Amino acid sequence: MAKIIVVTSGKGGVGKTTSSAAISTGLALRGHKTVVIDFDVGLRNLDLIMGCERRVVYDFVNVINKEASLKQALIKDKRTEGLFILPASQTRDKDALTHEGVEAVLDELAKDFDYIICDSPAGIEQGAQMALYFAEEAIVVTNPEVSSVRDSDRILGILQSKSRLAEQGKSVKEHLLLTRYNPARVASAEMLSVADVEEILAIPLLGVIPESEAVLKASNQGAPVILDEDSEAGQAYSDAVSRLLGEDVEHRFLEQQKKGFLQRLLGGK
C-alpha cells in the first residue's frame, strides 16, 4: 500500500515543485517506487523541473476523464529508476479535478507504488484542497519570511480540518521543510531563524534547505537538485529524505560558513 504525501505551502514561489521533484527523486534513489503528481491544473511546471516536458502526451485530467489510461499518462523518469511523473493538464480549468476522479487515480496508483507525492498548487482553492485531501503526511514548505510562515499556518489549519484523515477524526503527519534559508542573514538577525519558525508553526522539522545557486541551475537543466550531490541544497534534500524514511540525521548547513583567511583578505562573499 502506498503512502500519500502532499507537498504544500499556501504561498506560491516558496519551492513546492522544487521540493516535490527532489524528494520524489530521493525516494526513488533509495529503491522506493515513487510517483509524483502535479496538481497545478492550468499551470503545469513539474514536468519542466523534472526535465520531461517534451514527453507529456496525456495528463492527470485525461486519466480522470478516462480519455487515457494511467499507463499511457505516466512518464517514466529517464534518470532515476522507479520514478514516474503524472503531469497536470495545461488547458483545463482547476474544477476538472473531482474528488471521485482523484480518489480513483490514487487508488489505482496505490496498487503499484510505495510513495505517491502530490505537488500542490499555491493558494487554498480547490486544486490545493484536492492535493492535500487524501494525504497521510504533509510536507509544509516554508520560507523564513512573514507571509510564507503565515500562509503555512493557514494550510496547517486546512490539513487539520479538511483532509480525509481529519474528517475521520485522525490527523495528518506534518513536516516542516524550511527552504531558501540564508544562515548569514540569520546570523545578522535579518532573517527568521529555524528556531523562530519552529516555535511559531510548532510542527516537527523535516529539513532546512539553504538558499543555493544550485537550485536555479537545476531547474535550468531540468534535473532535480538532489542529483547535484556536490551542492549544499542537494545534500540537504537528501538528508530530508532520510528523515522522511525515519532515519535520525543531524541537521546541516544551519550555520554561516566561516570565511577563510584569504577570502576575508580579498573581501570575497
Added chain:
Amino acid sequence: MGILDYLLKKNKPSSSASVAKERLQIIVAHERSTRGQPDYLPLMQQEILEVIRKYVDIDQDQVSVQLDNEDDCSVLELNITLPDAK
C-alpha cells in the same frame, strides 16, 4: 567603516528578524482563534449588531459572538454589553 557599522548595529533597538517574529506570533495566534468558525459568523455578528442598534446605541466591540464545539453539540455564545441606562 567596518567598526562604525558594527557599533551602529549594536545600538539598534531590535533586529528586523525579531520584529518579524513578534508580528507573526500575534497574527498567527489571532488567526488560530478564529479557525474552524463557519464563514457566516462575521456577517451574522454584523446583522445582530444592527438589530440591537435599532434599540440601543452600542459599538462593534460591545458585541462578542463565539462558537464553541463540544463533541456533537455546538454552542453559540452571544455577549452584549449594554451601556448604563440614563
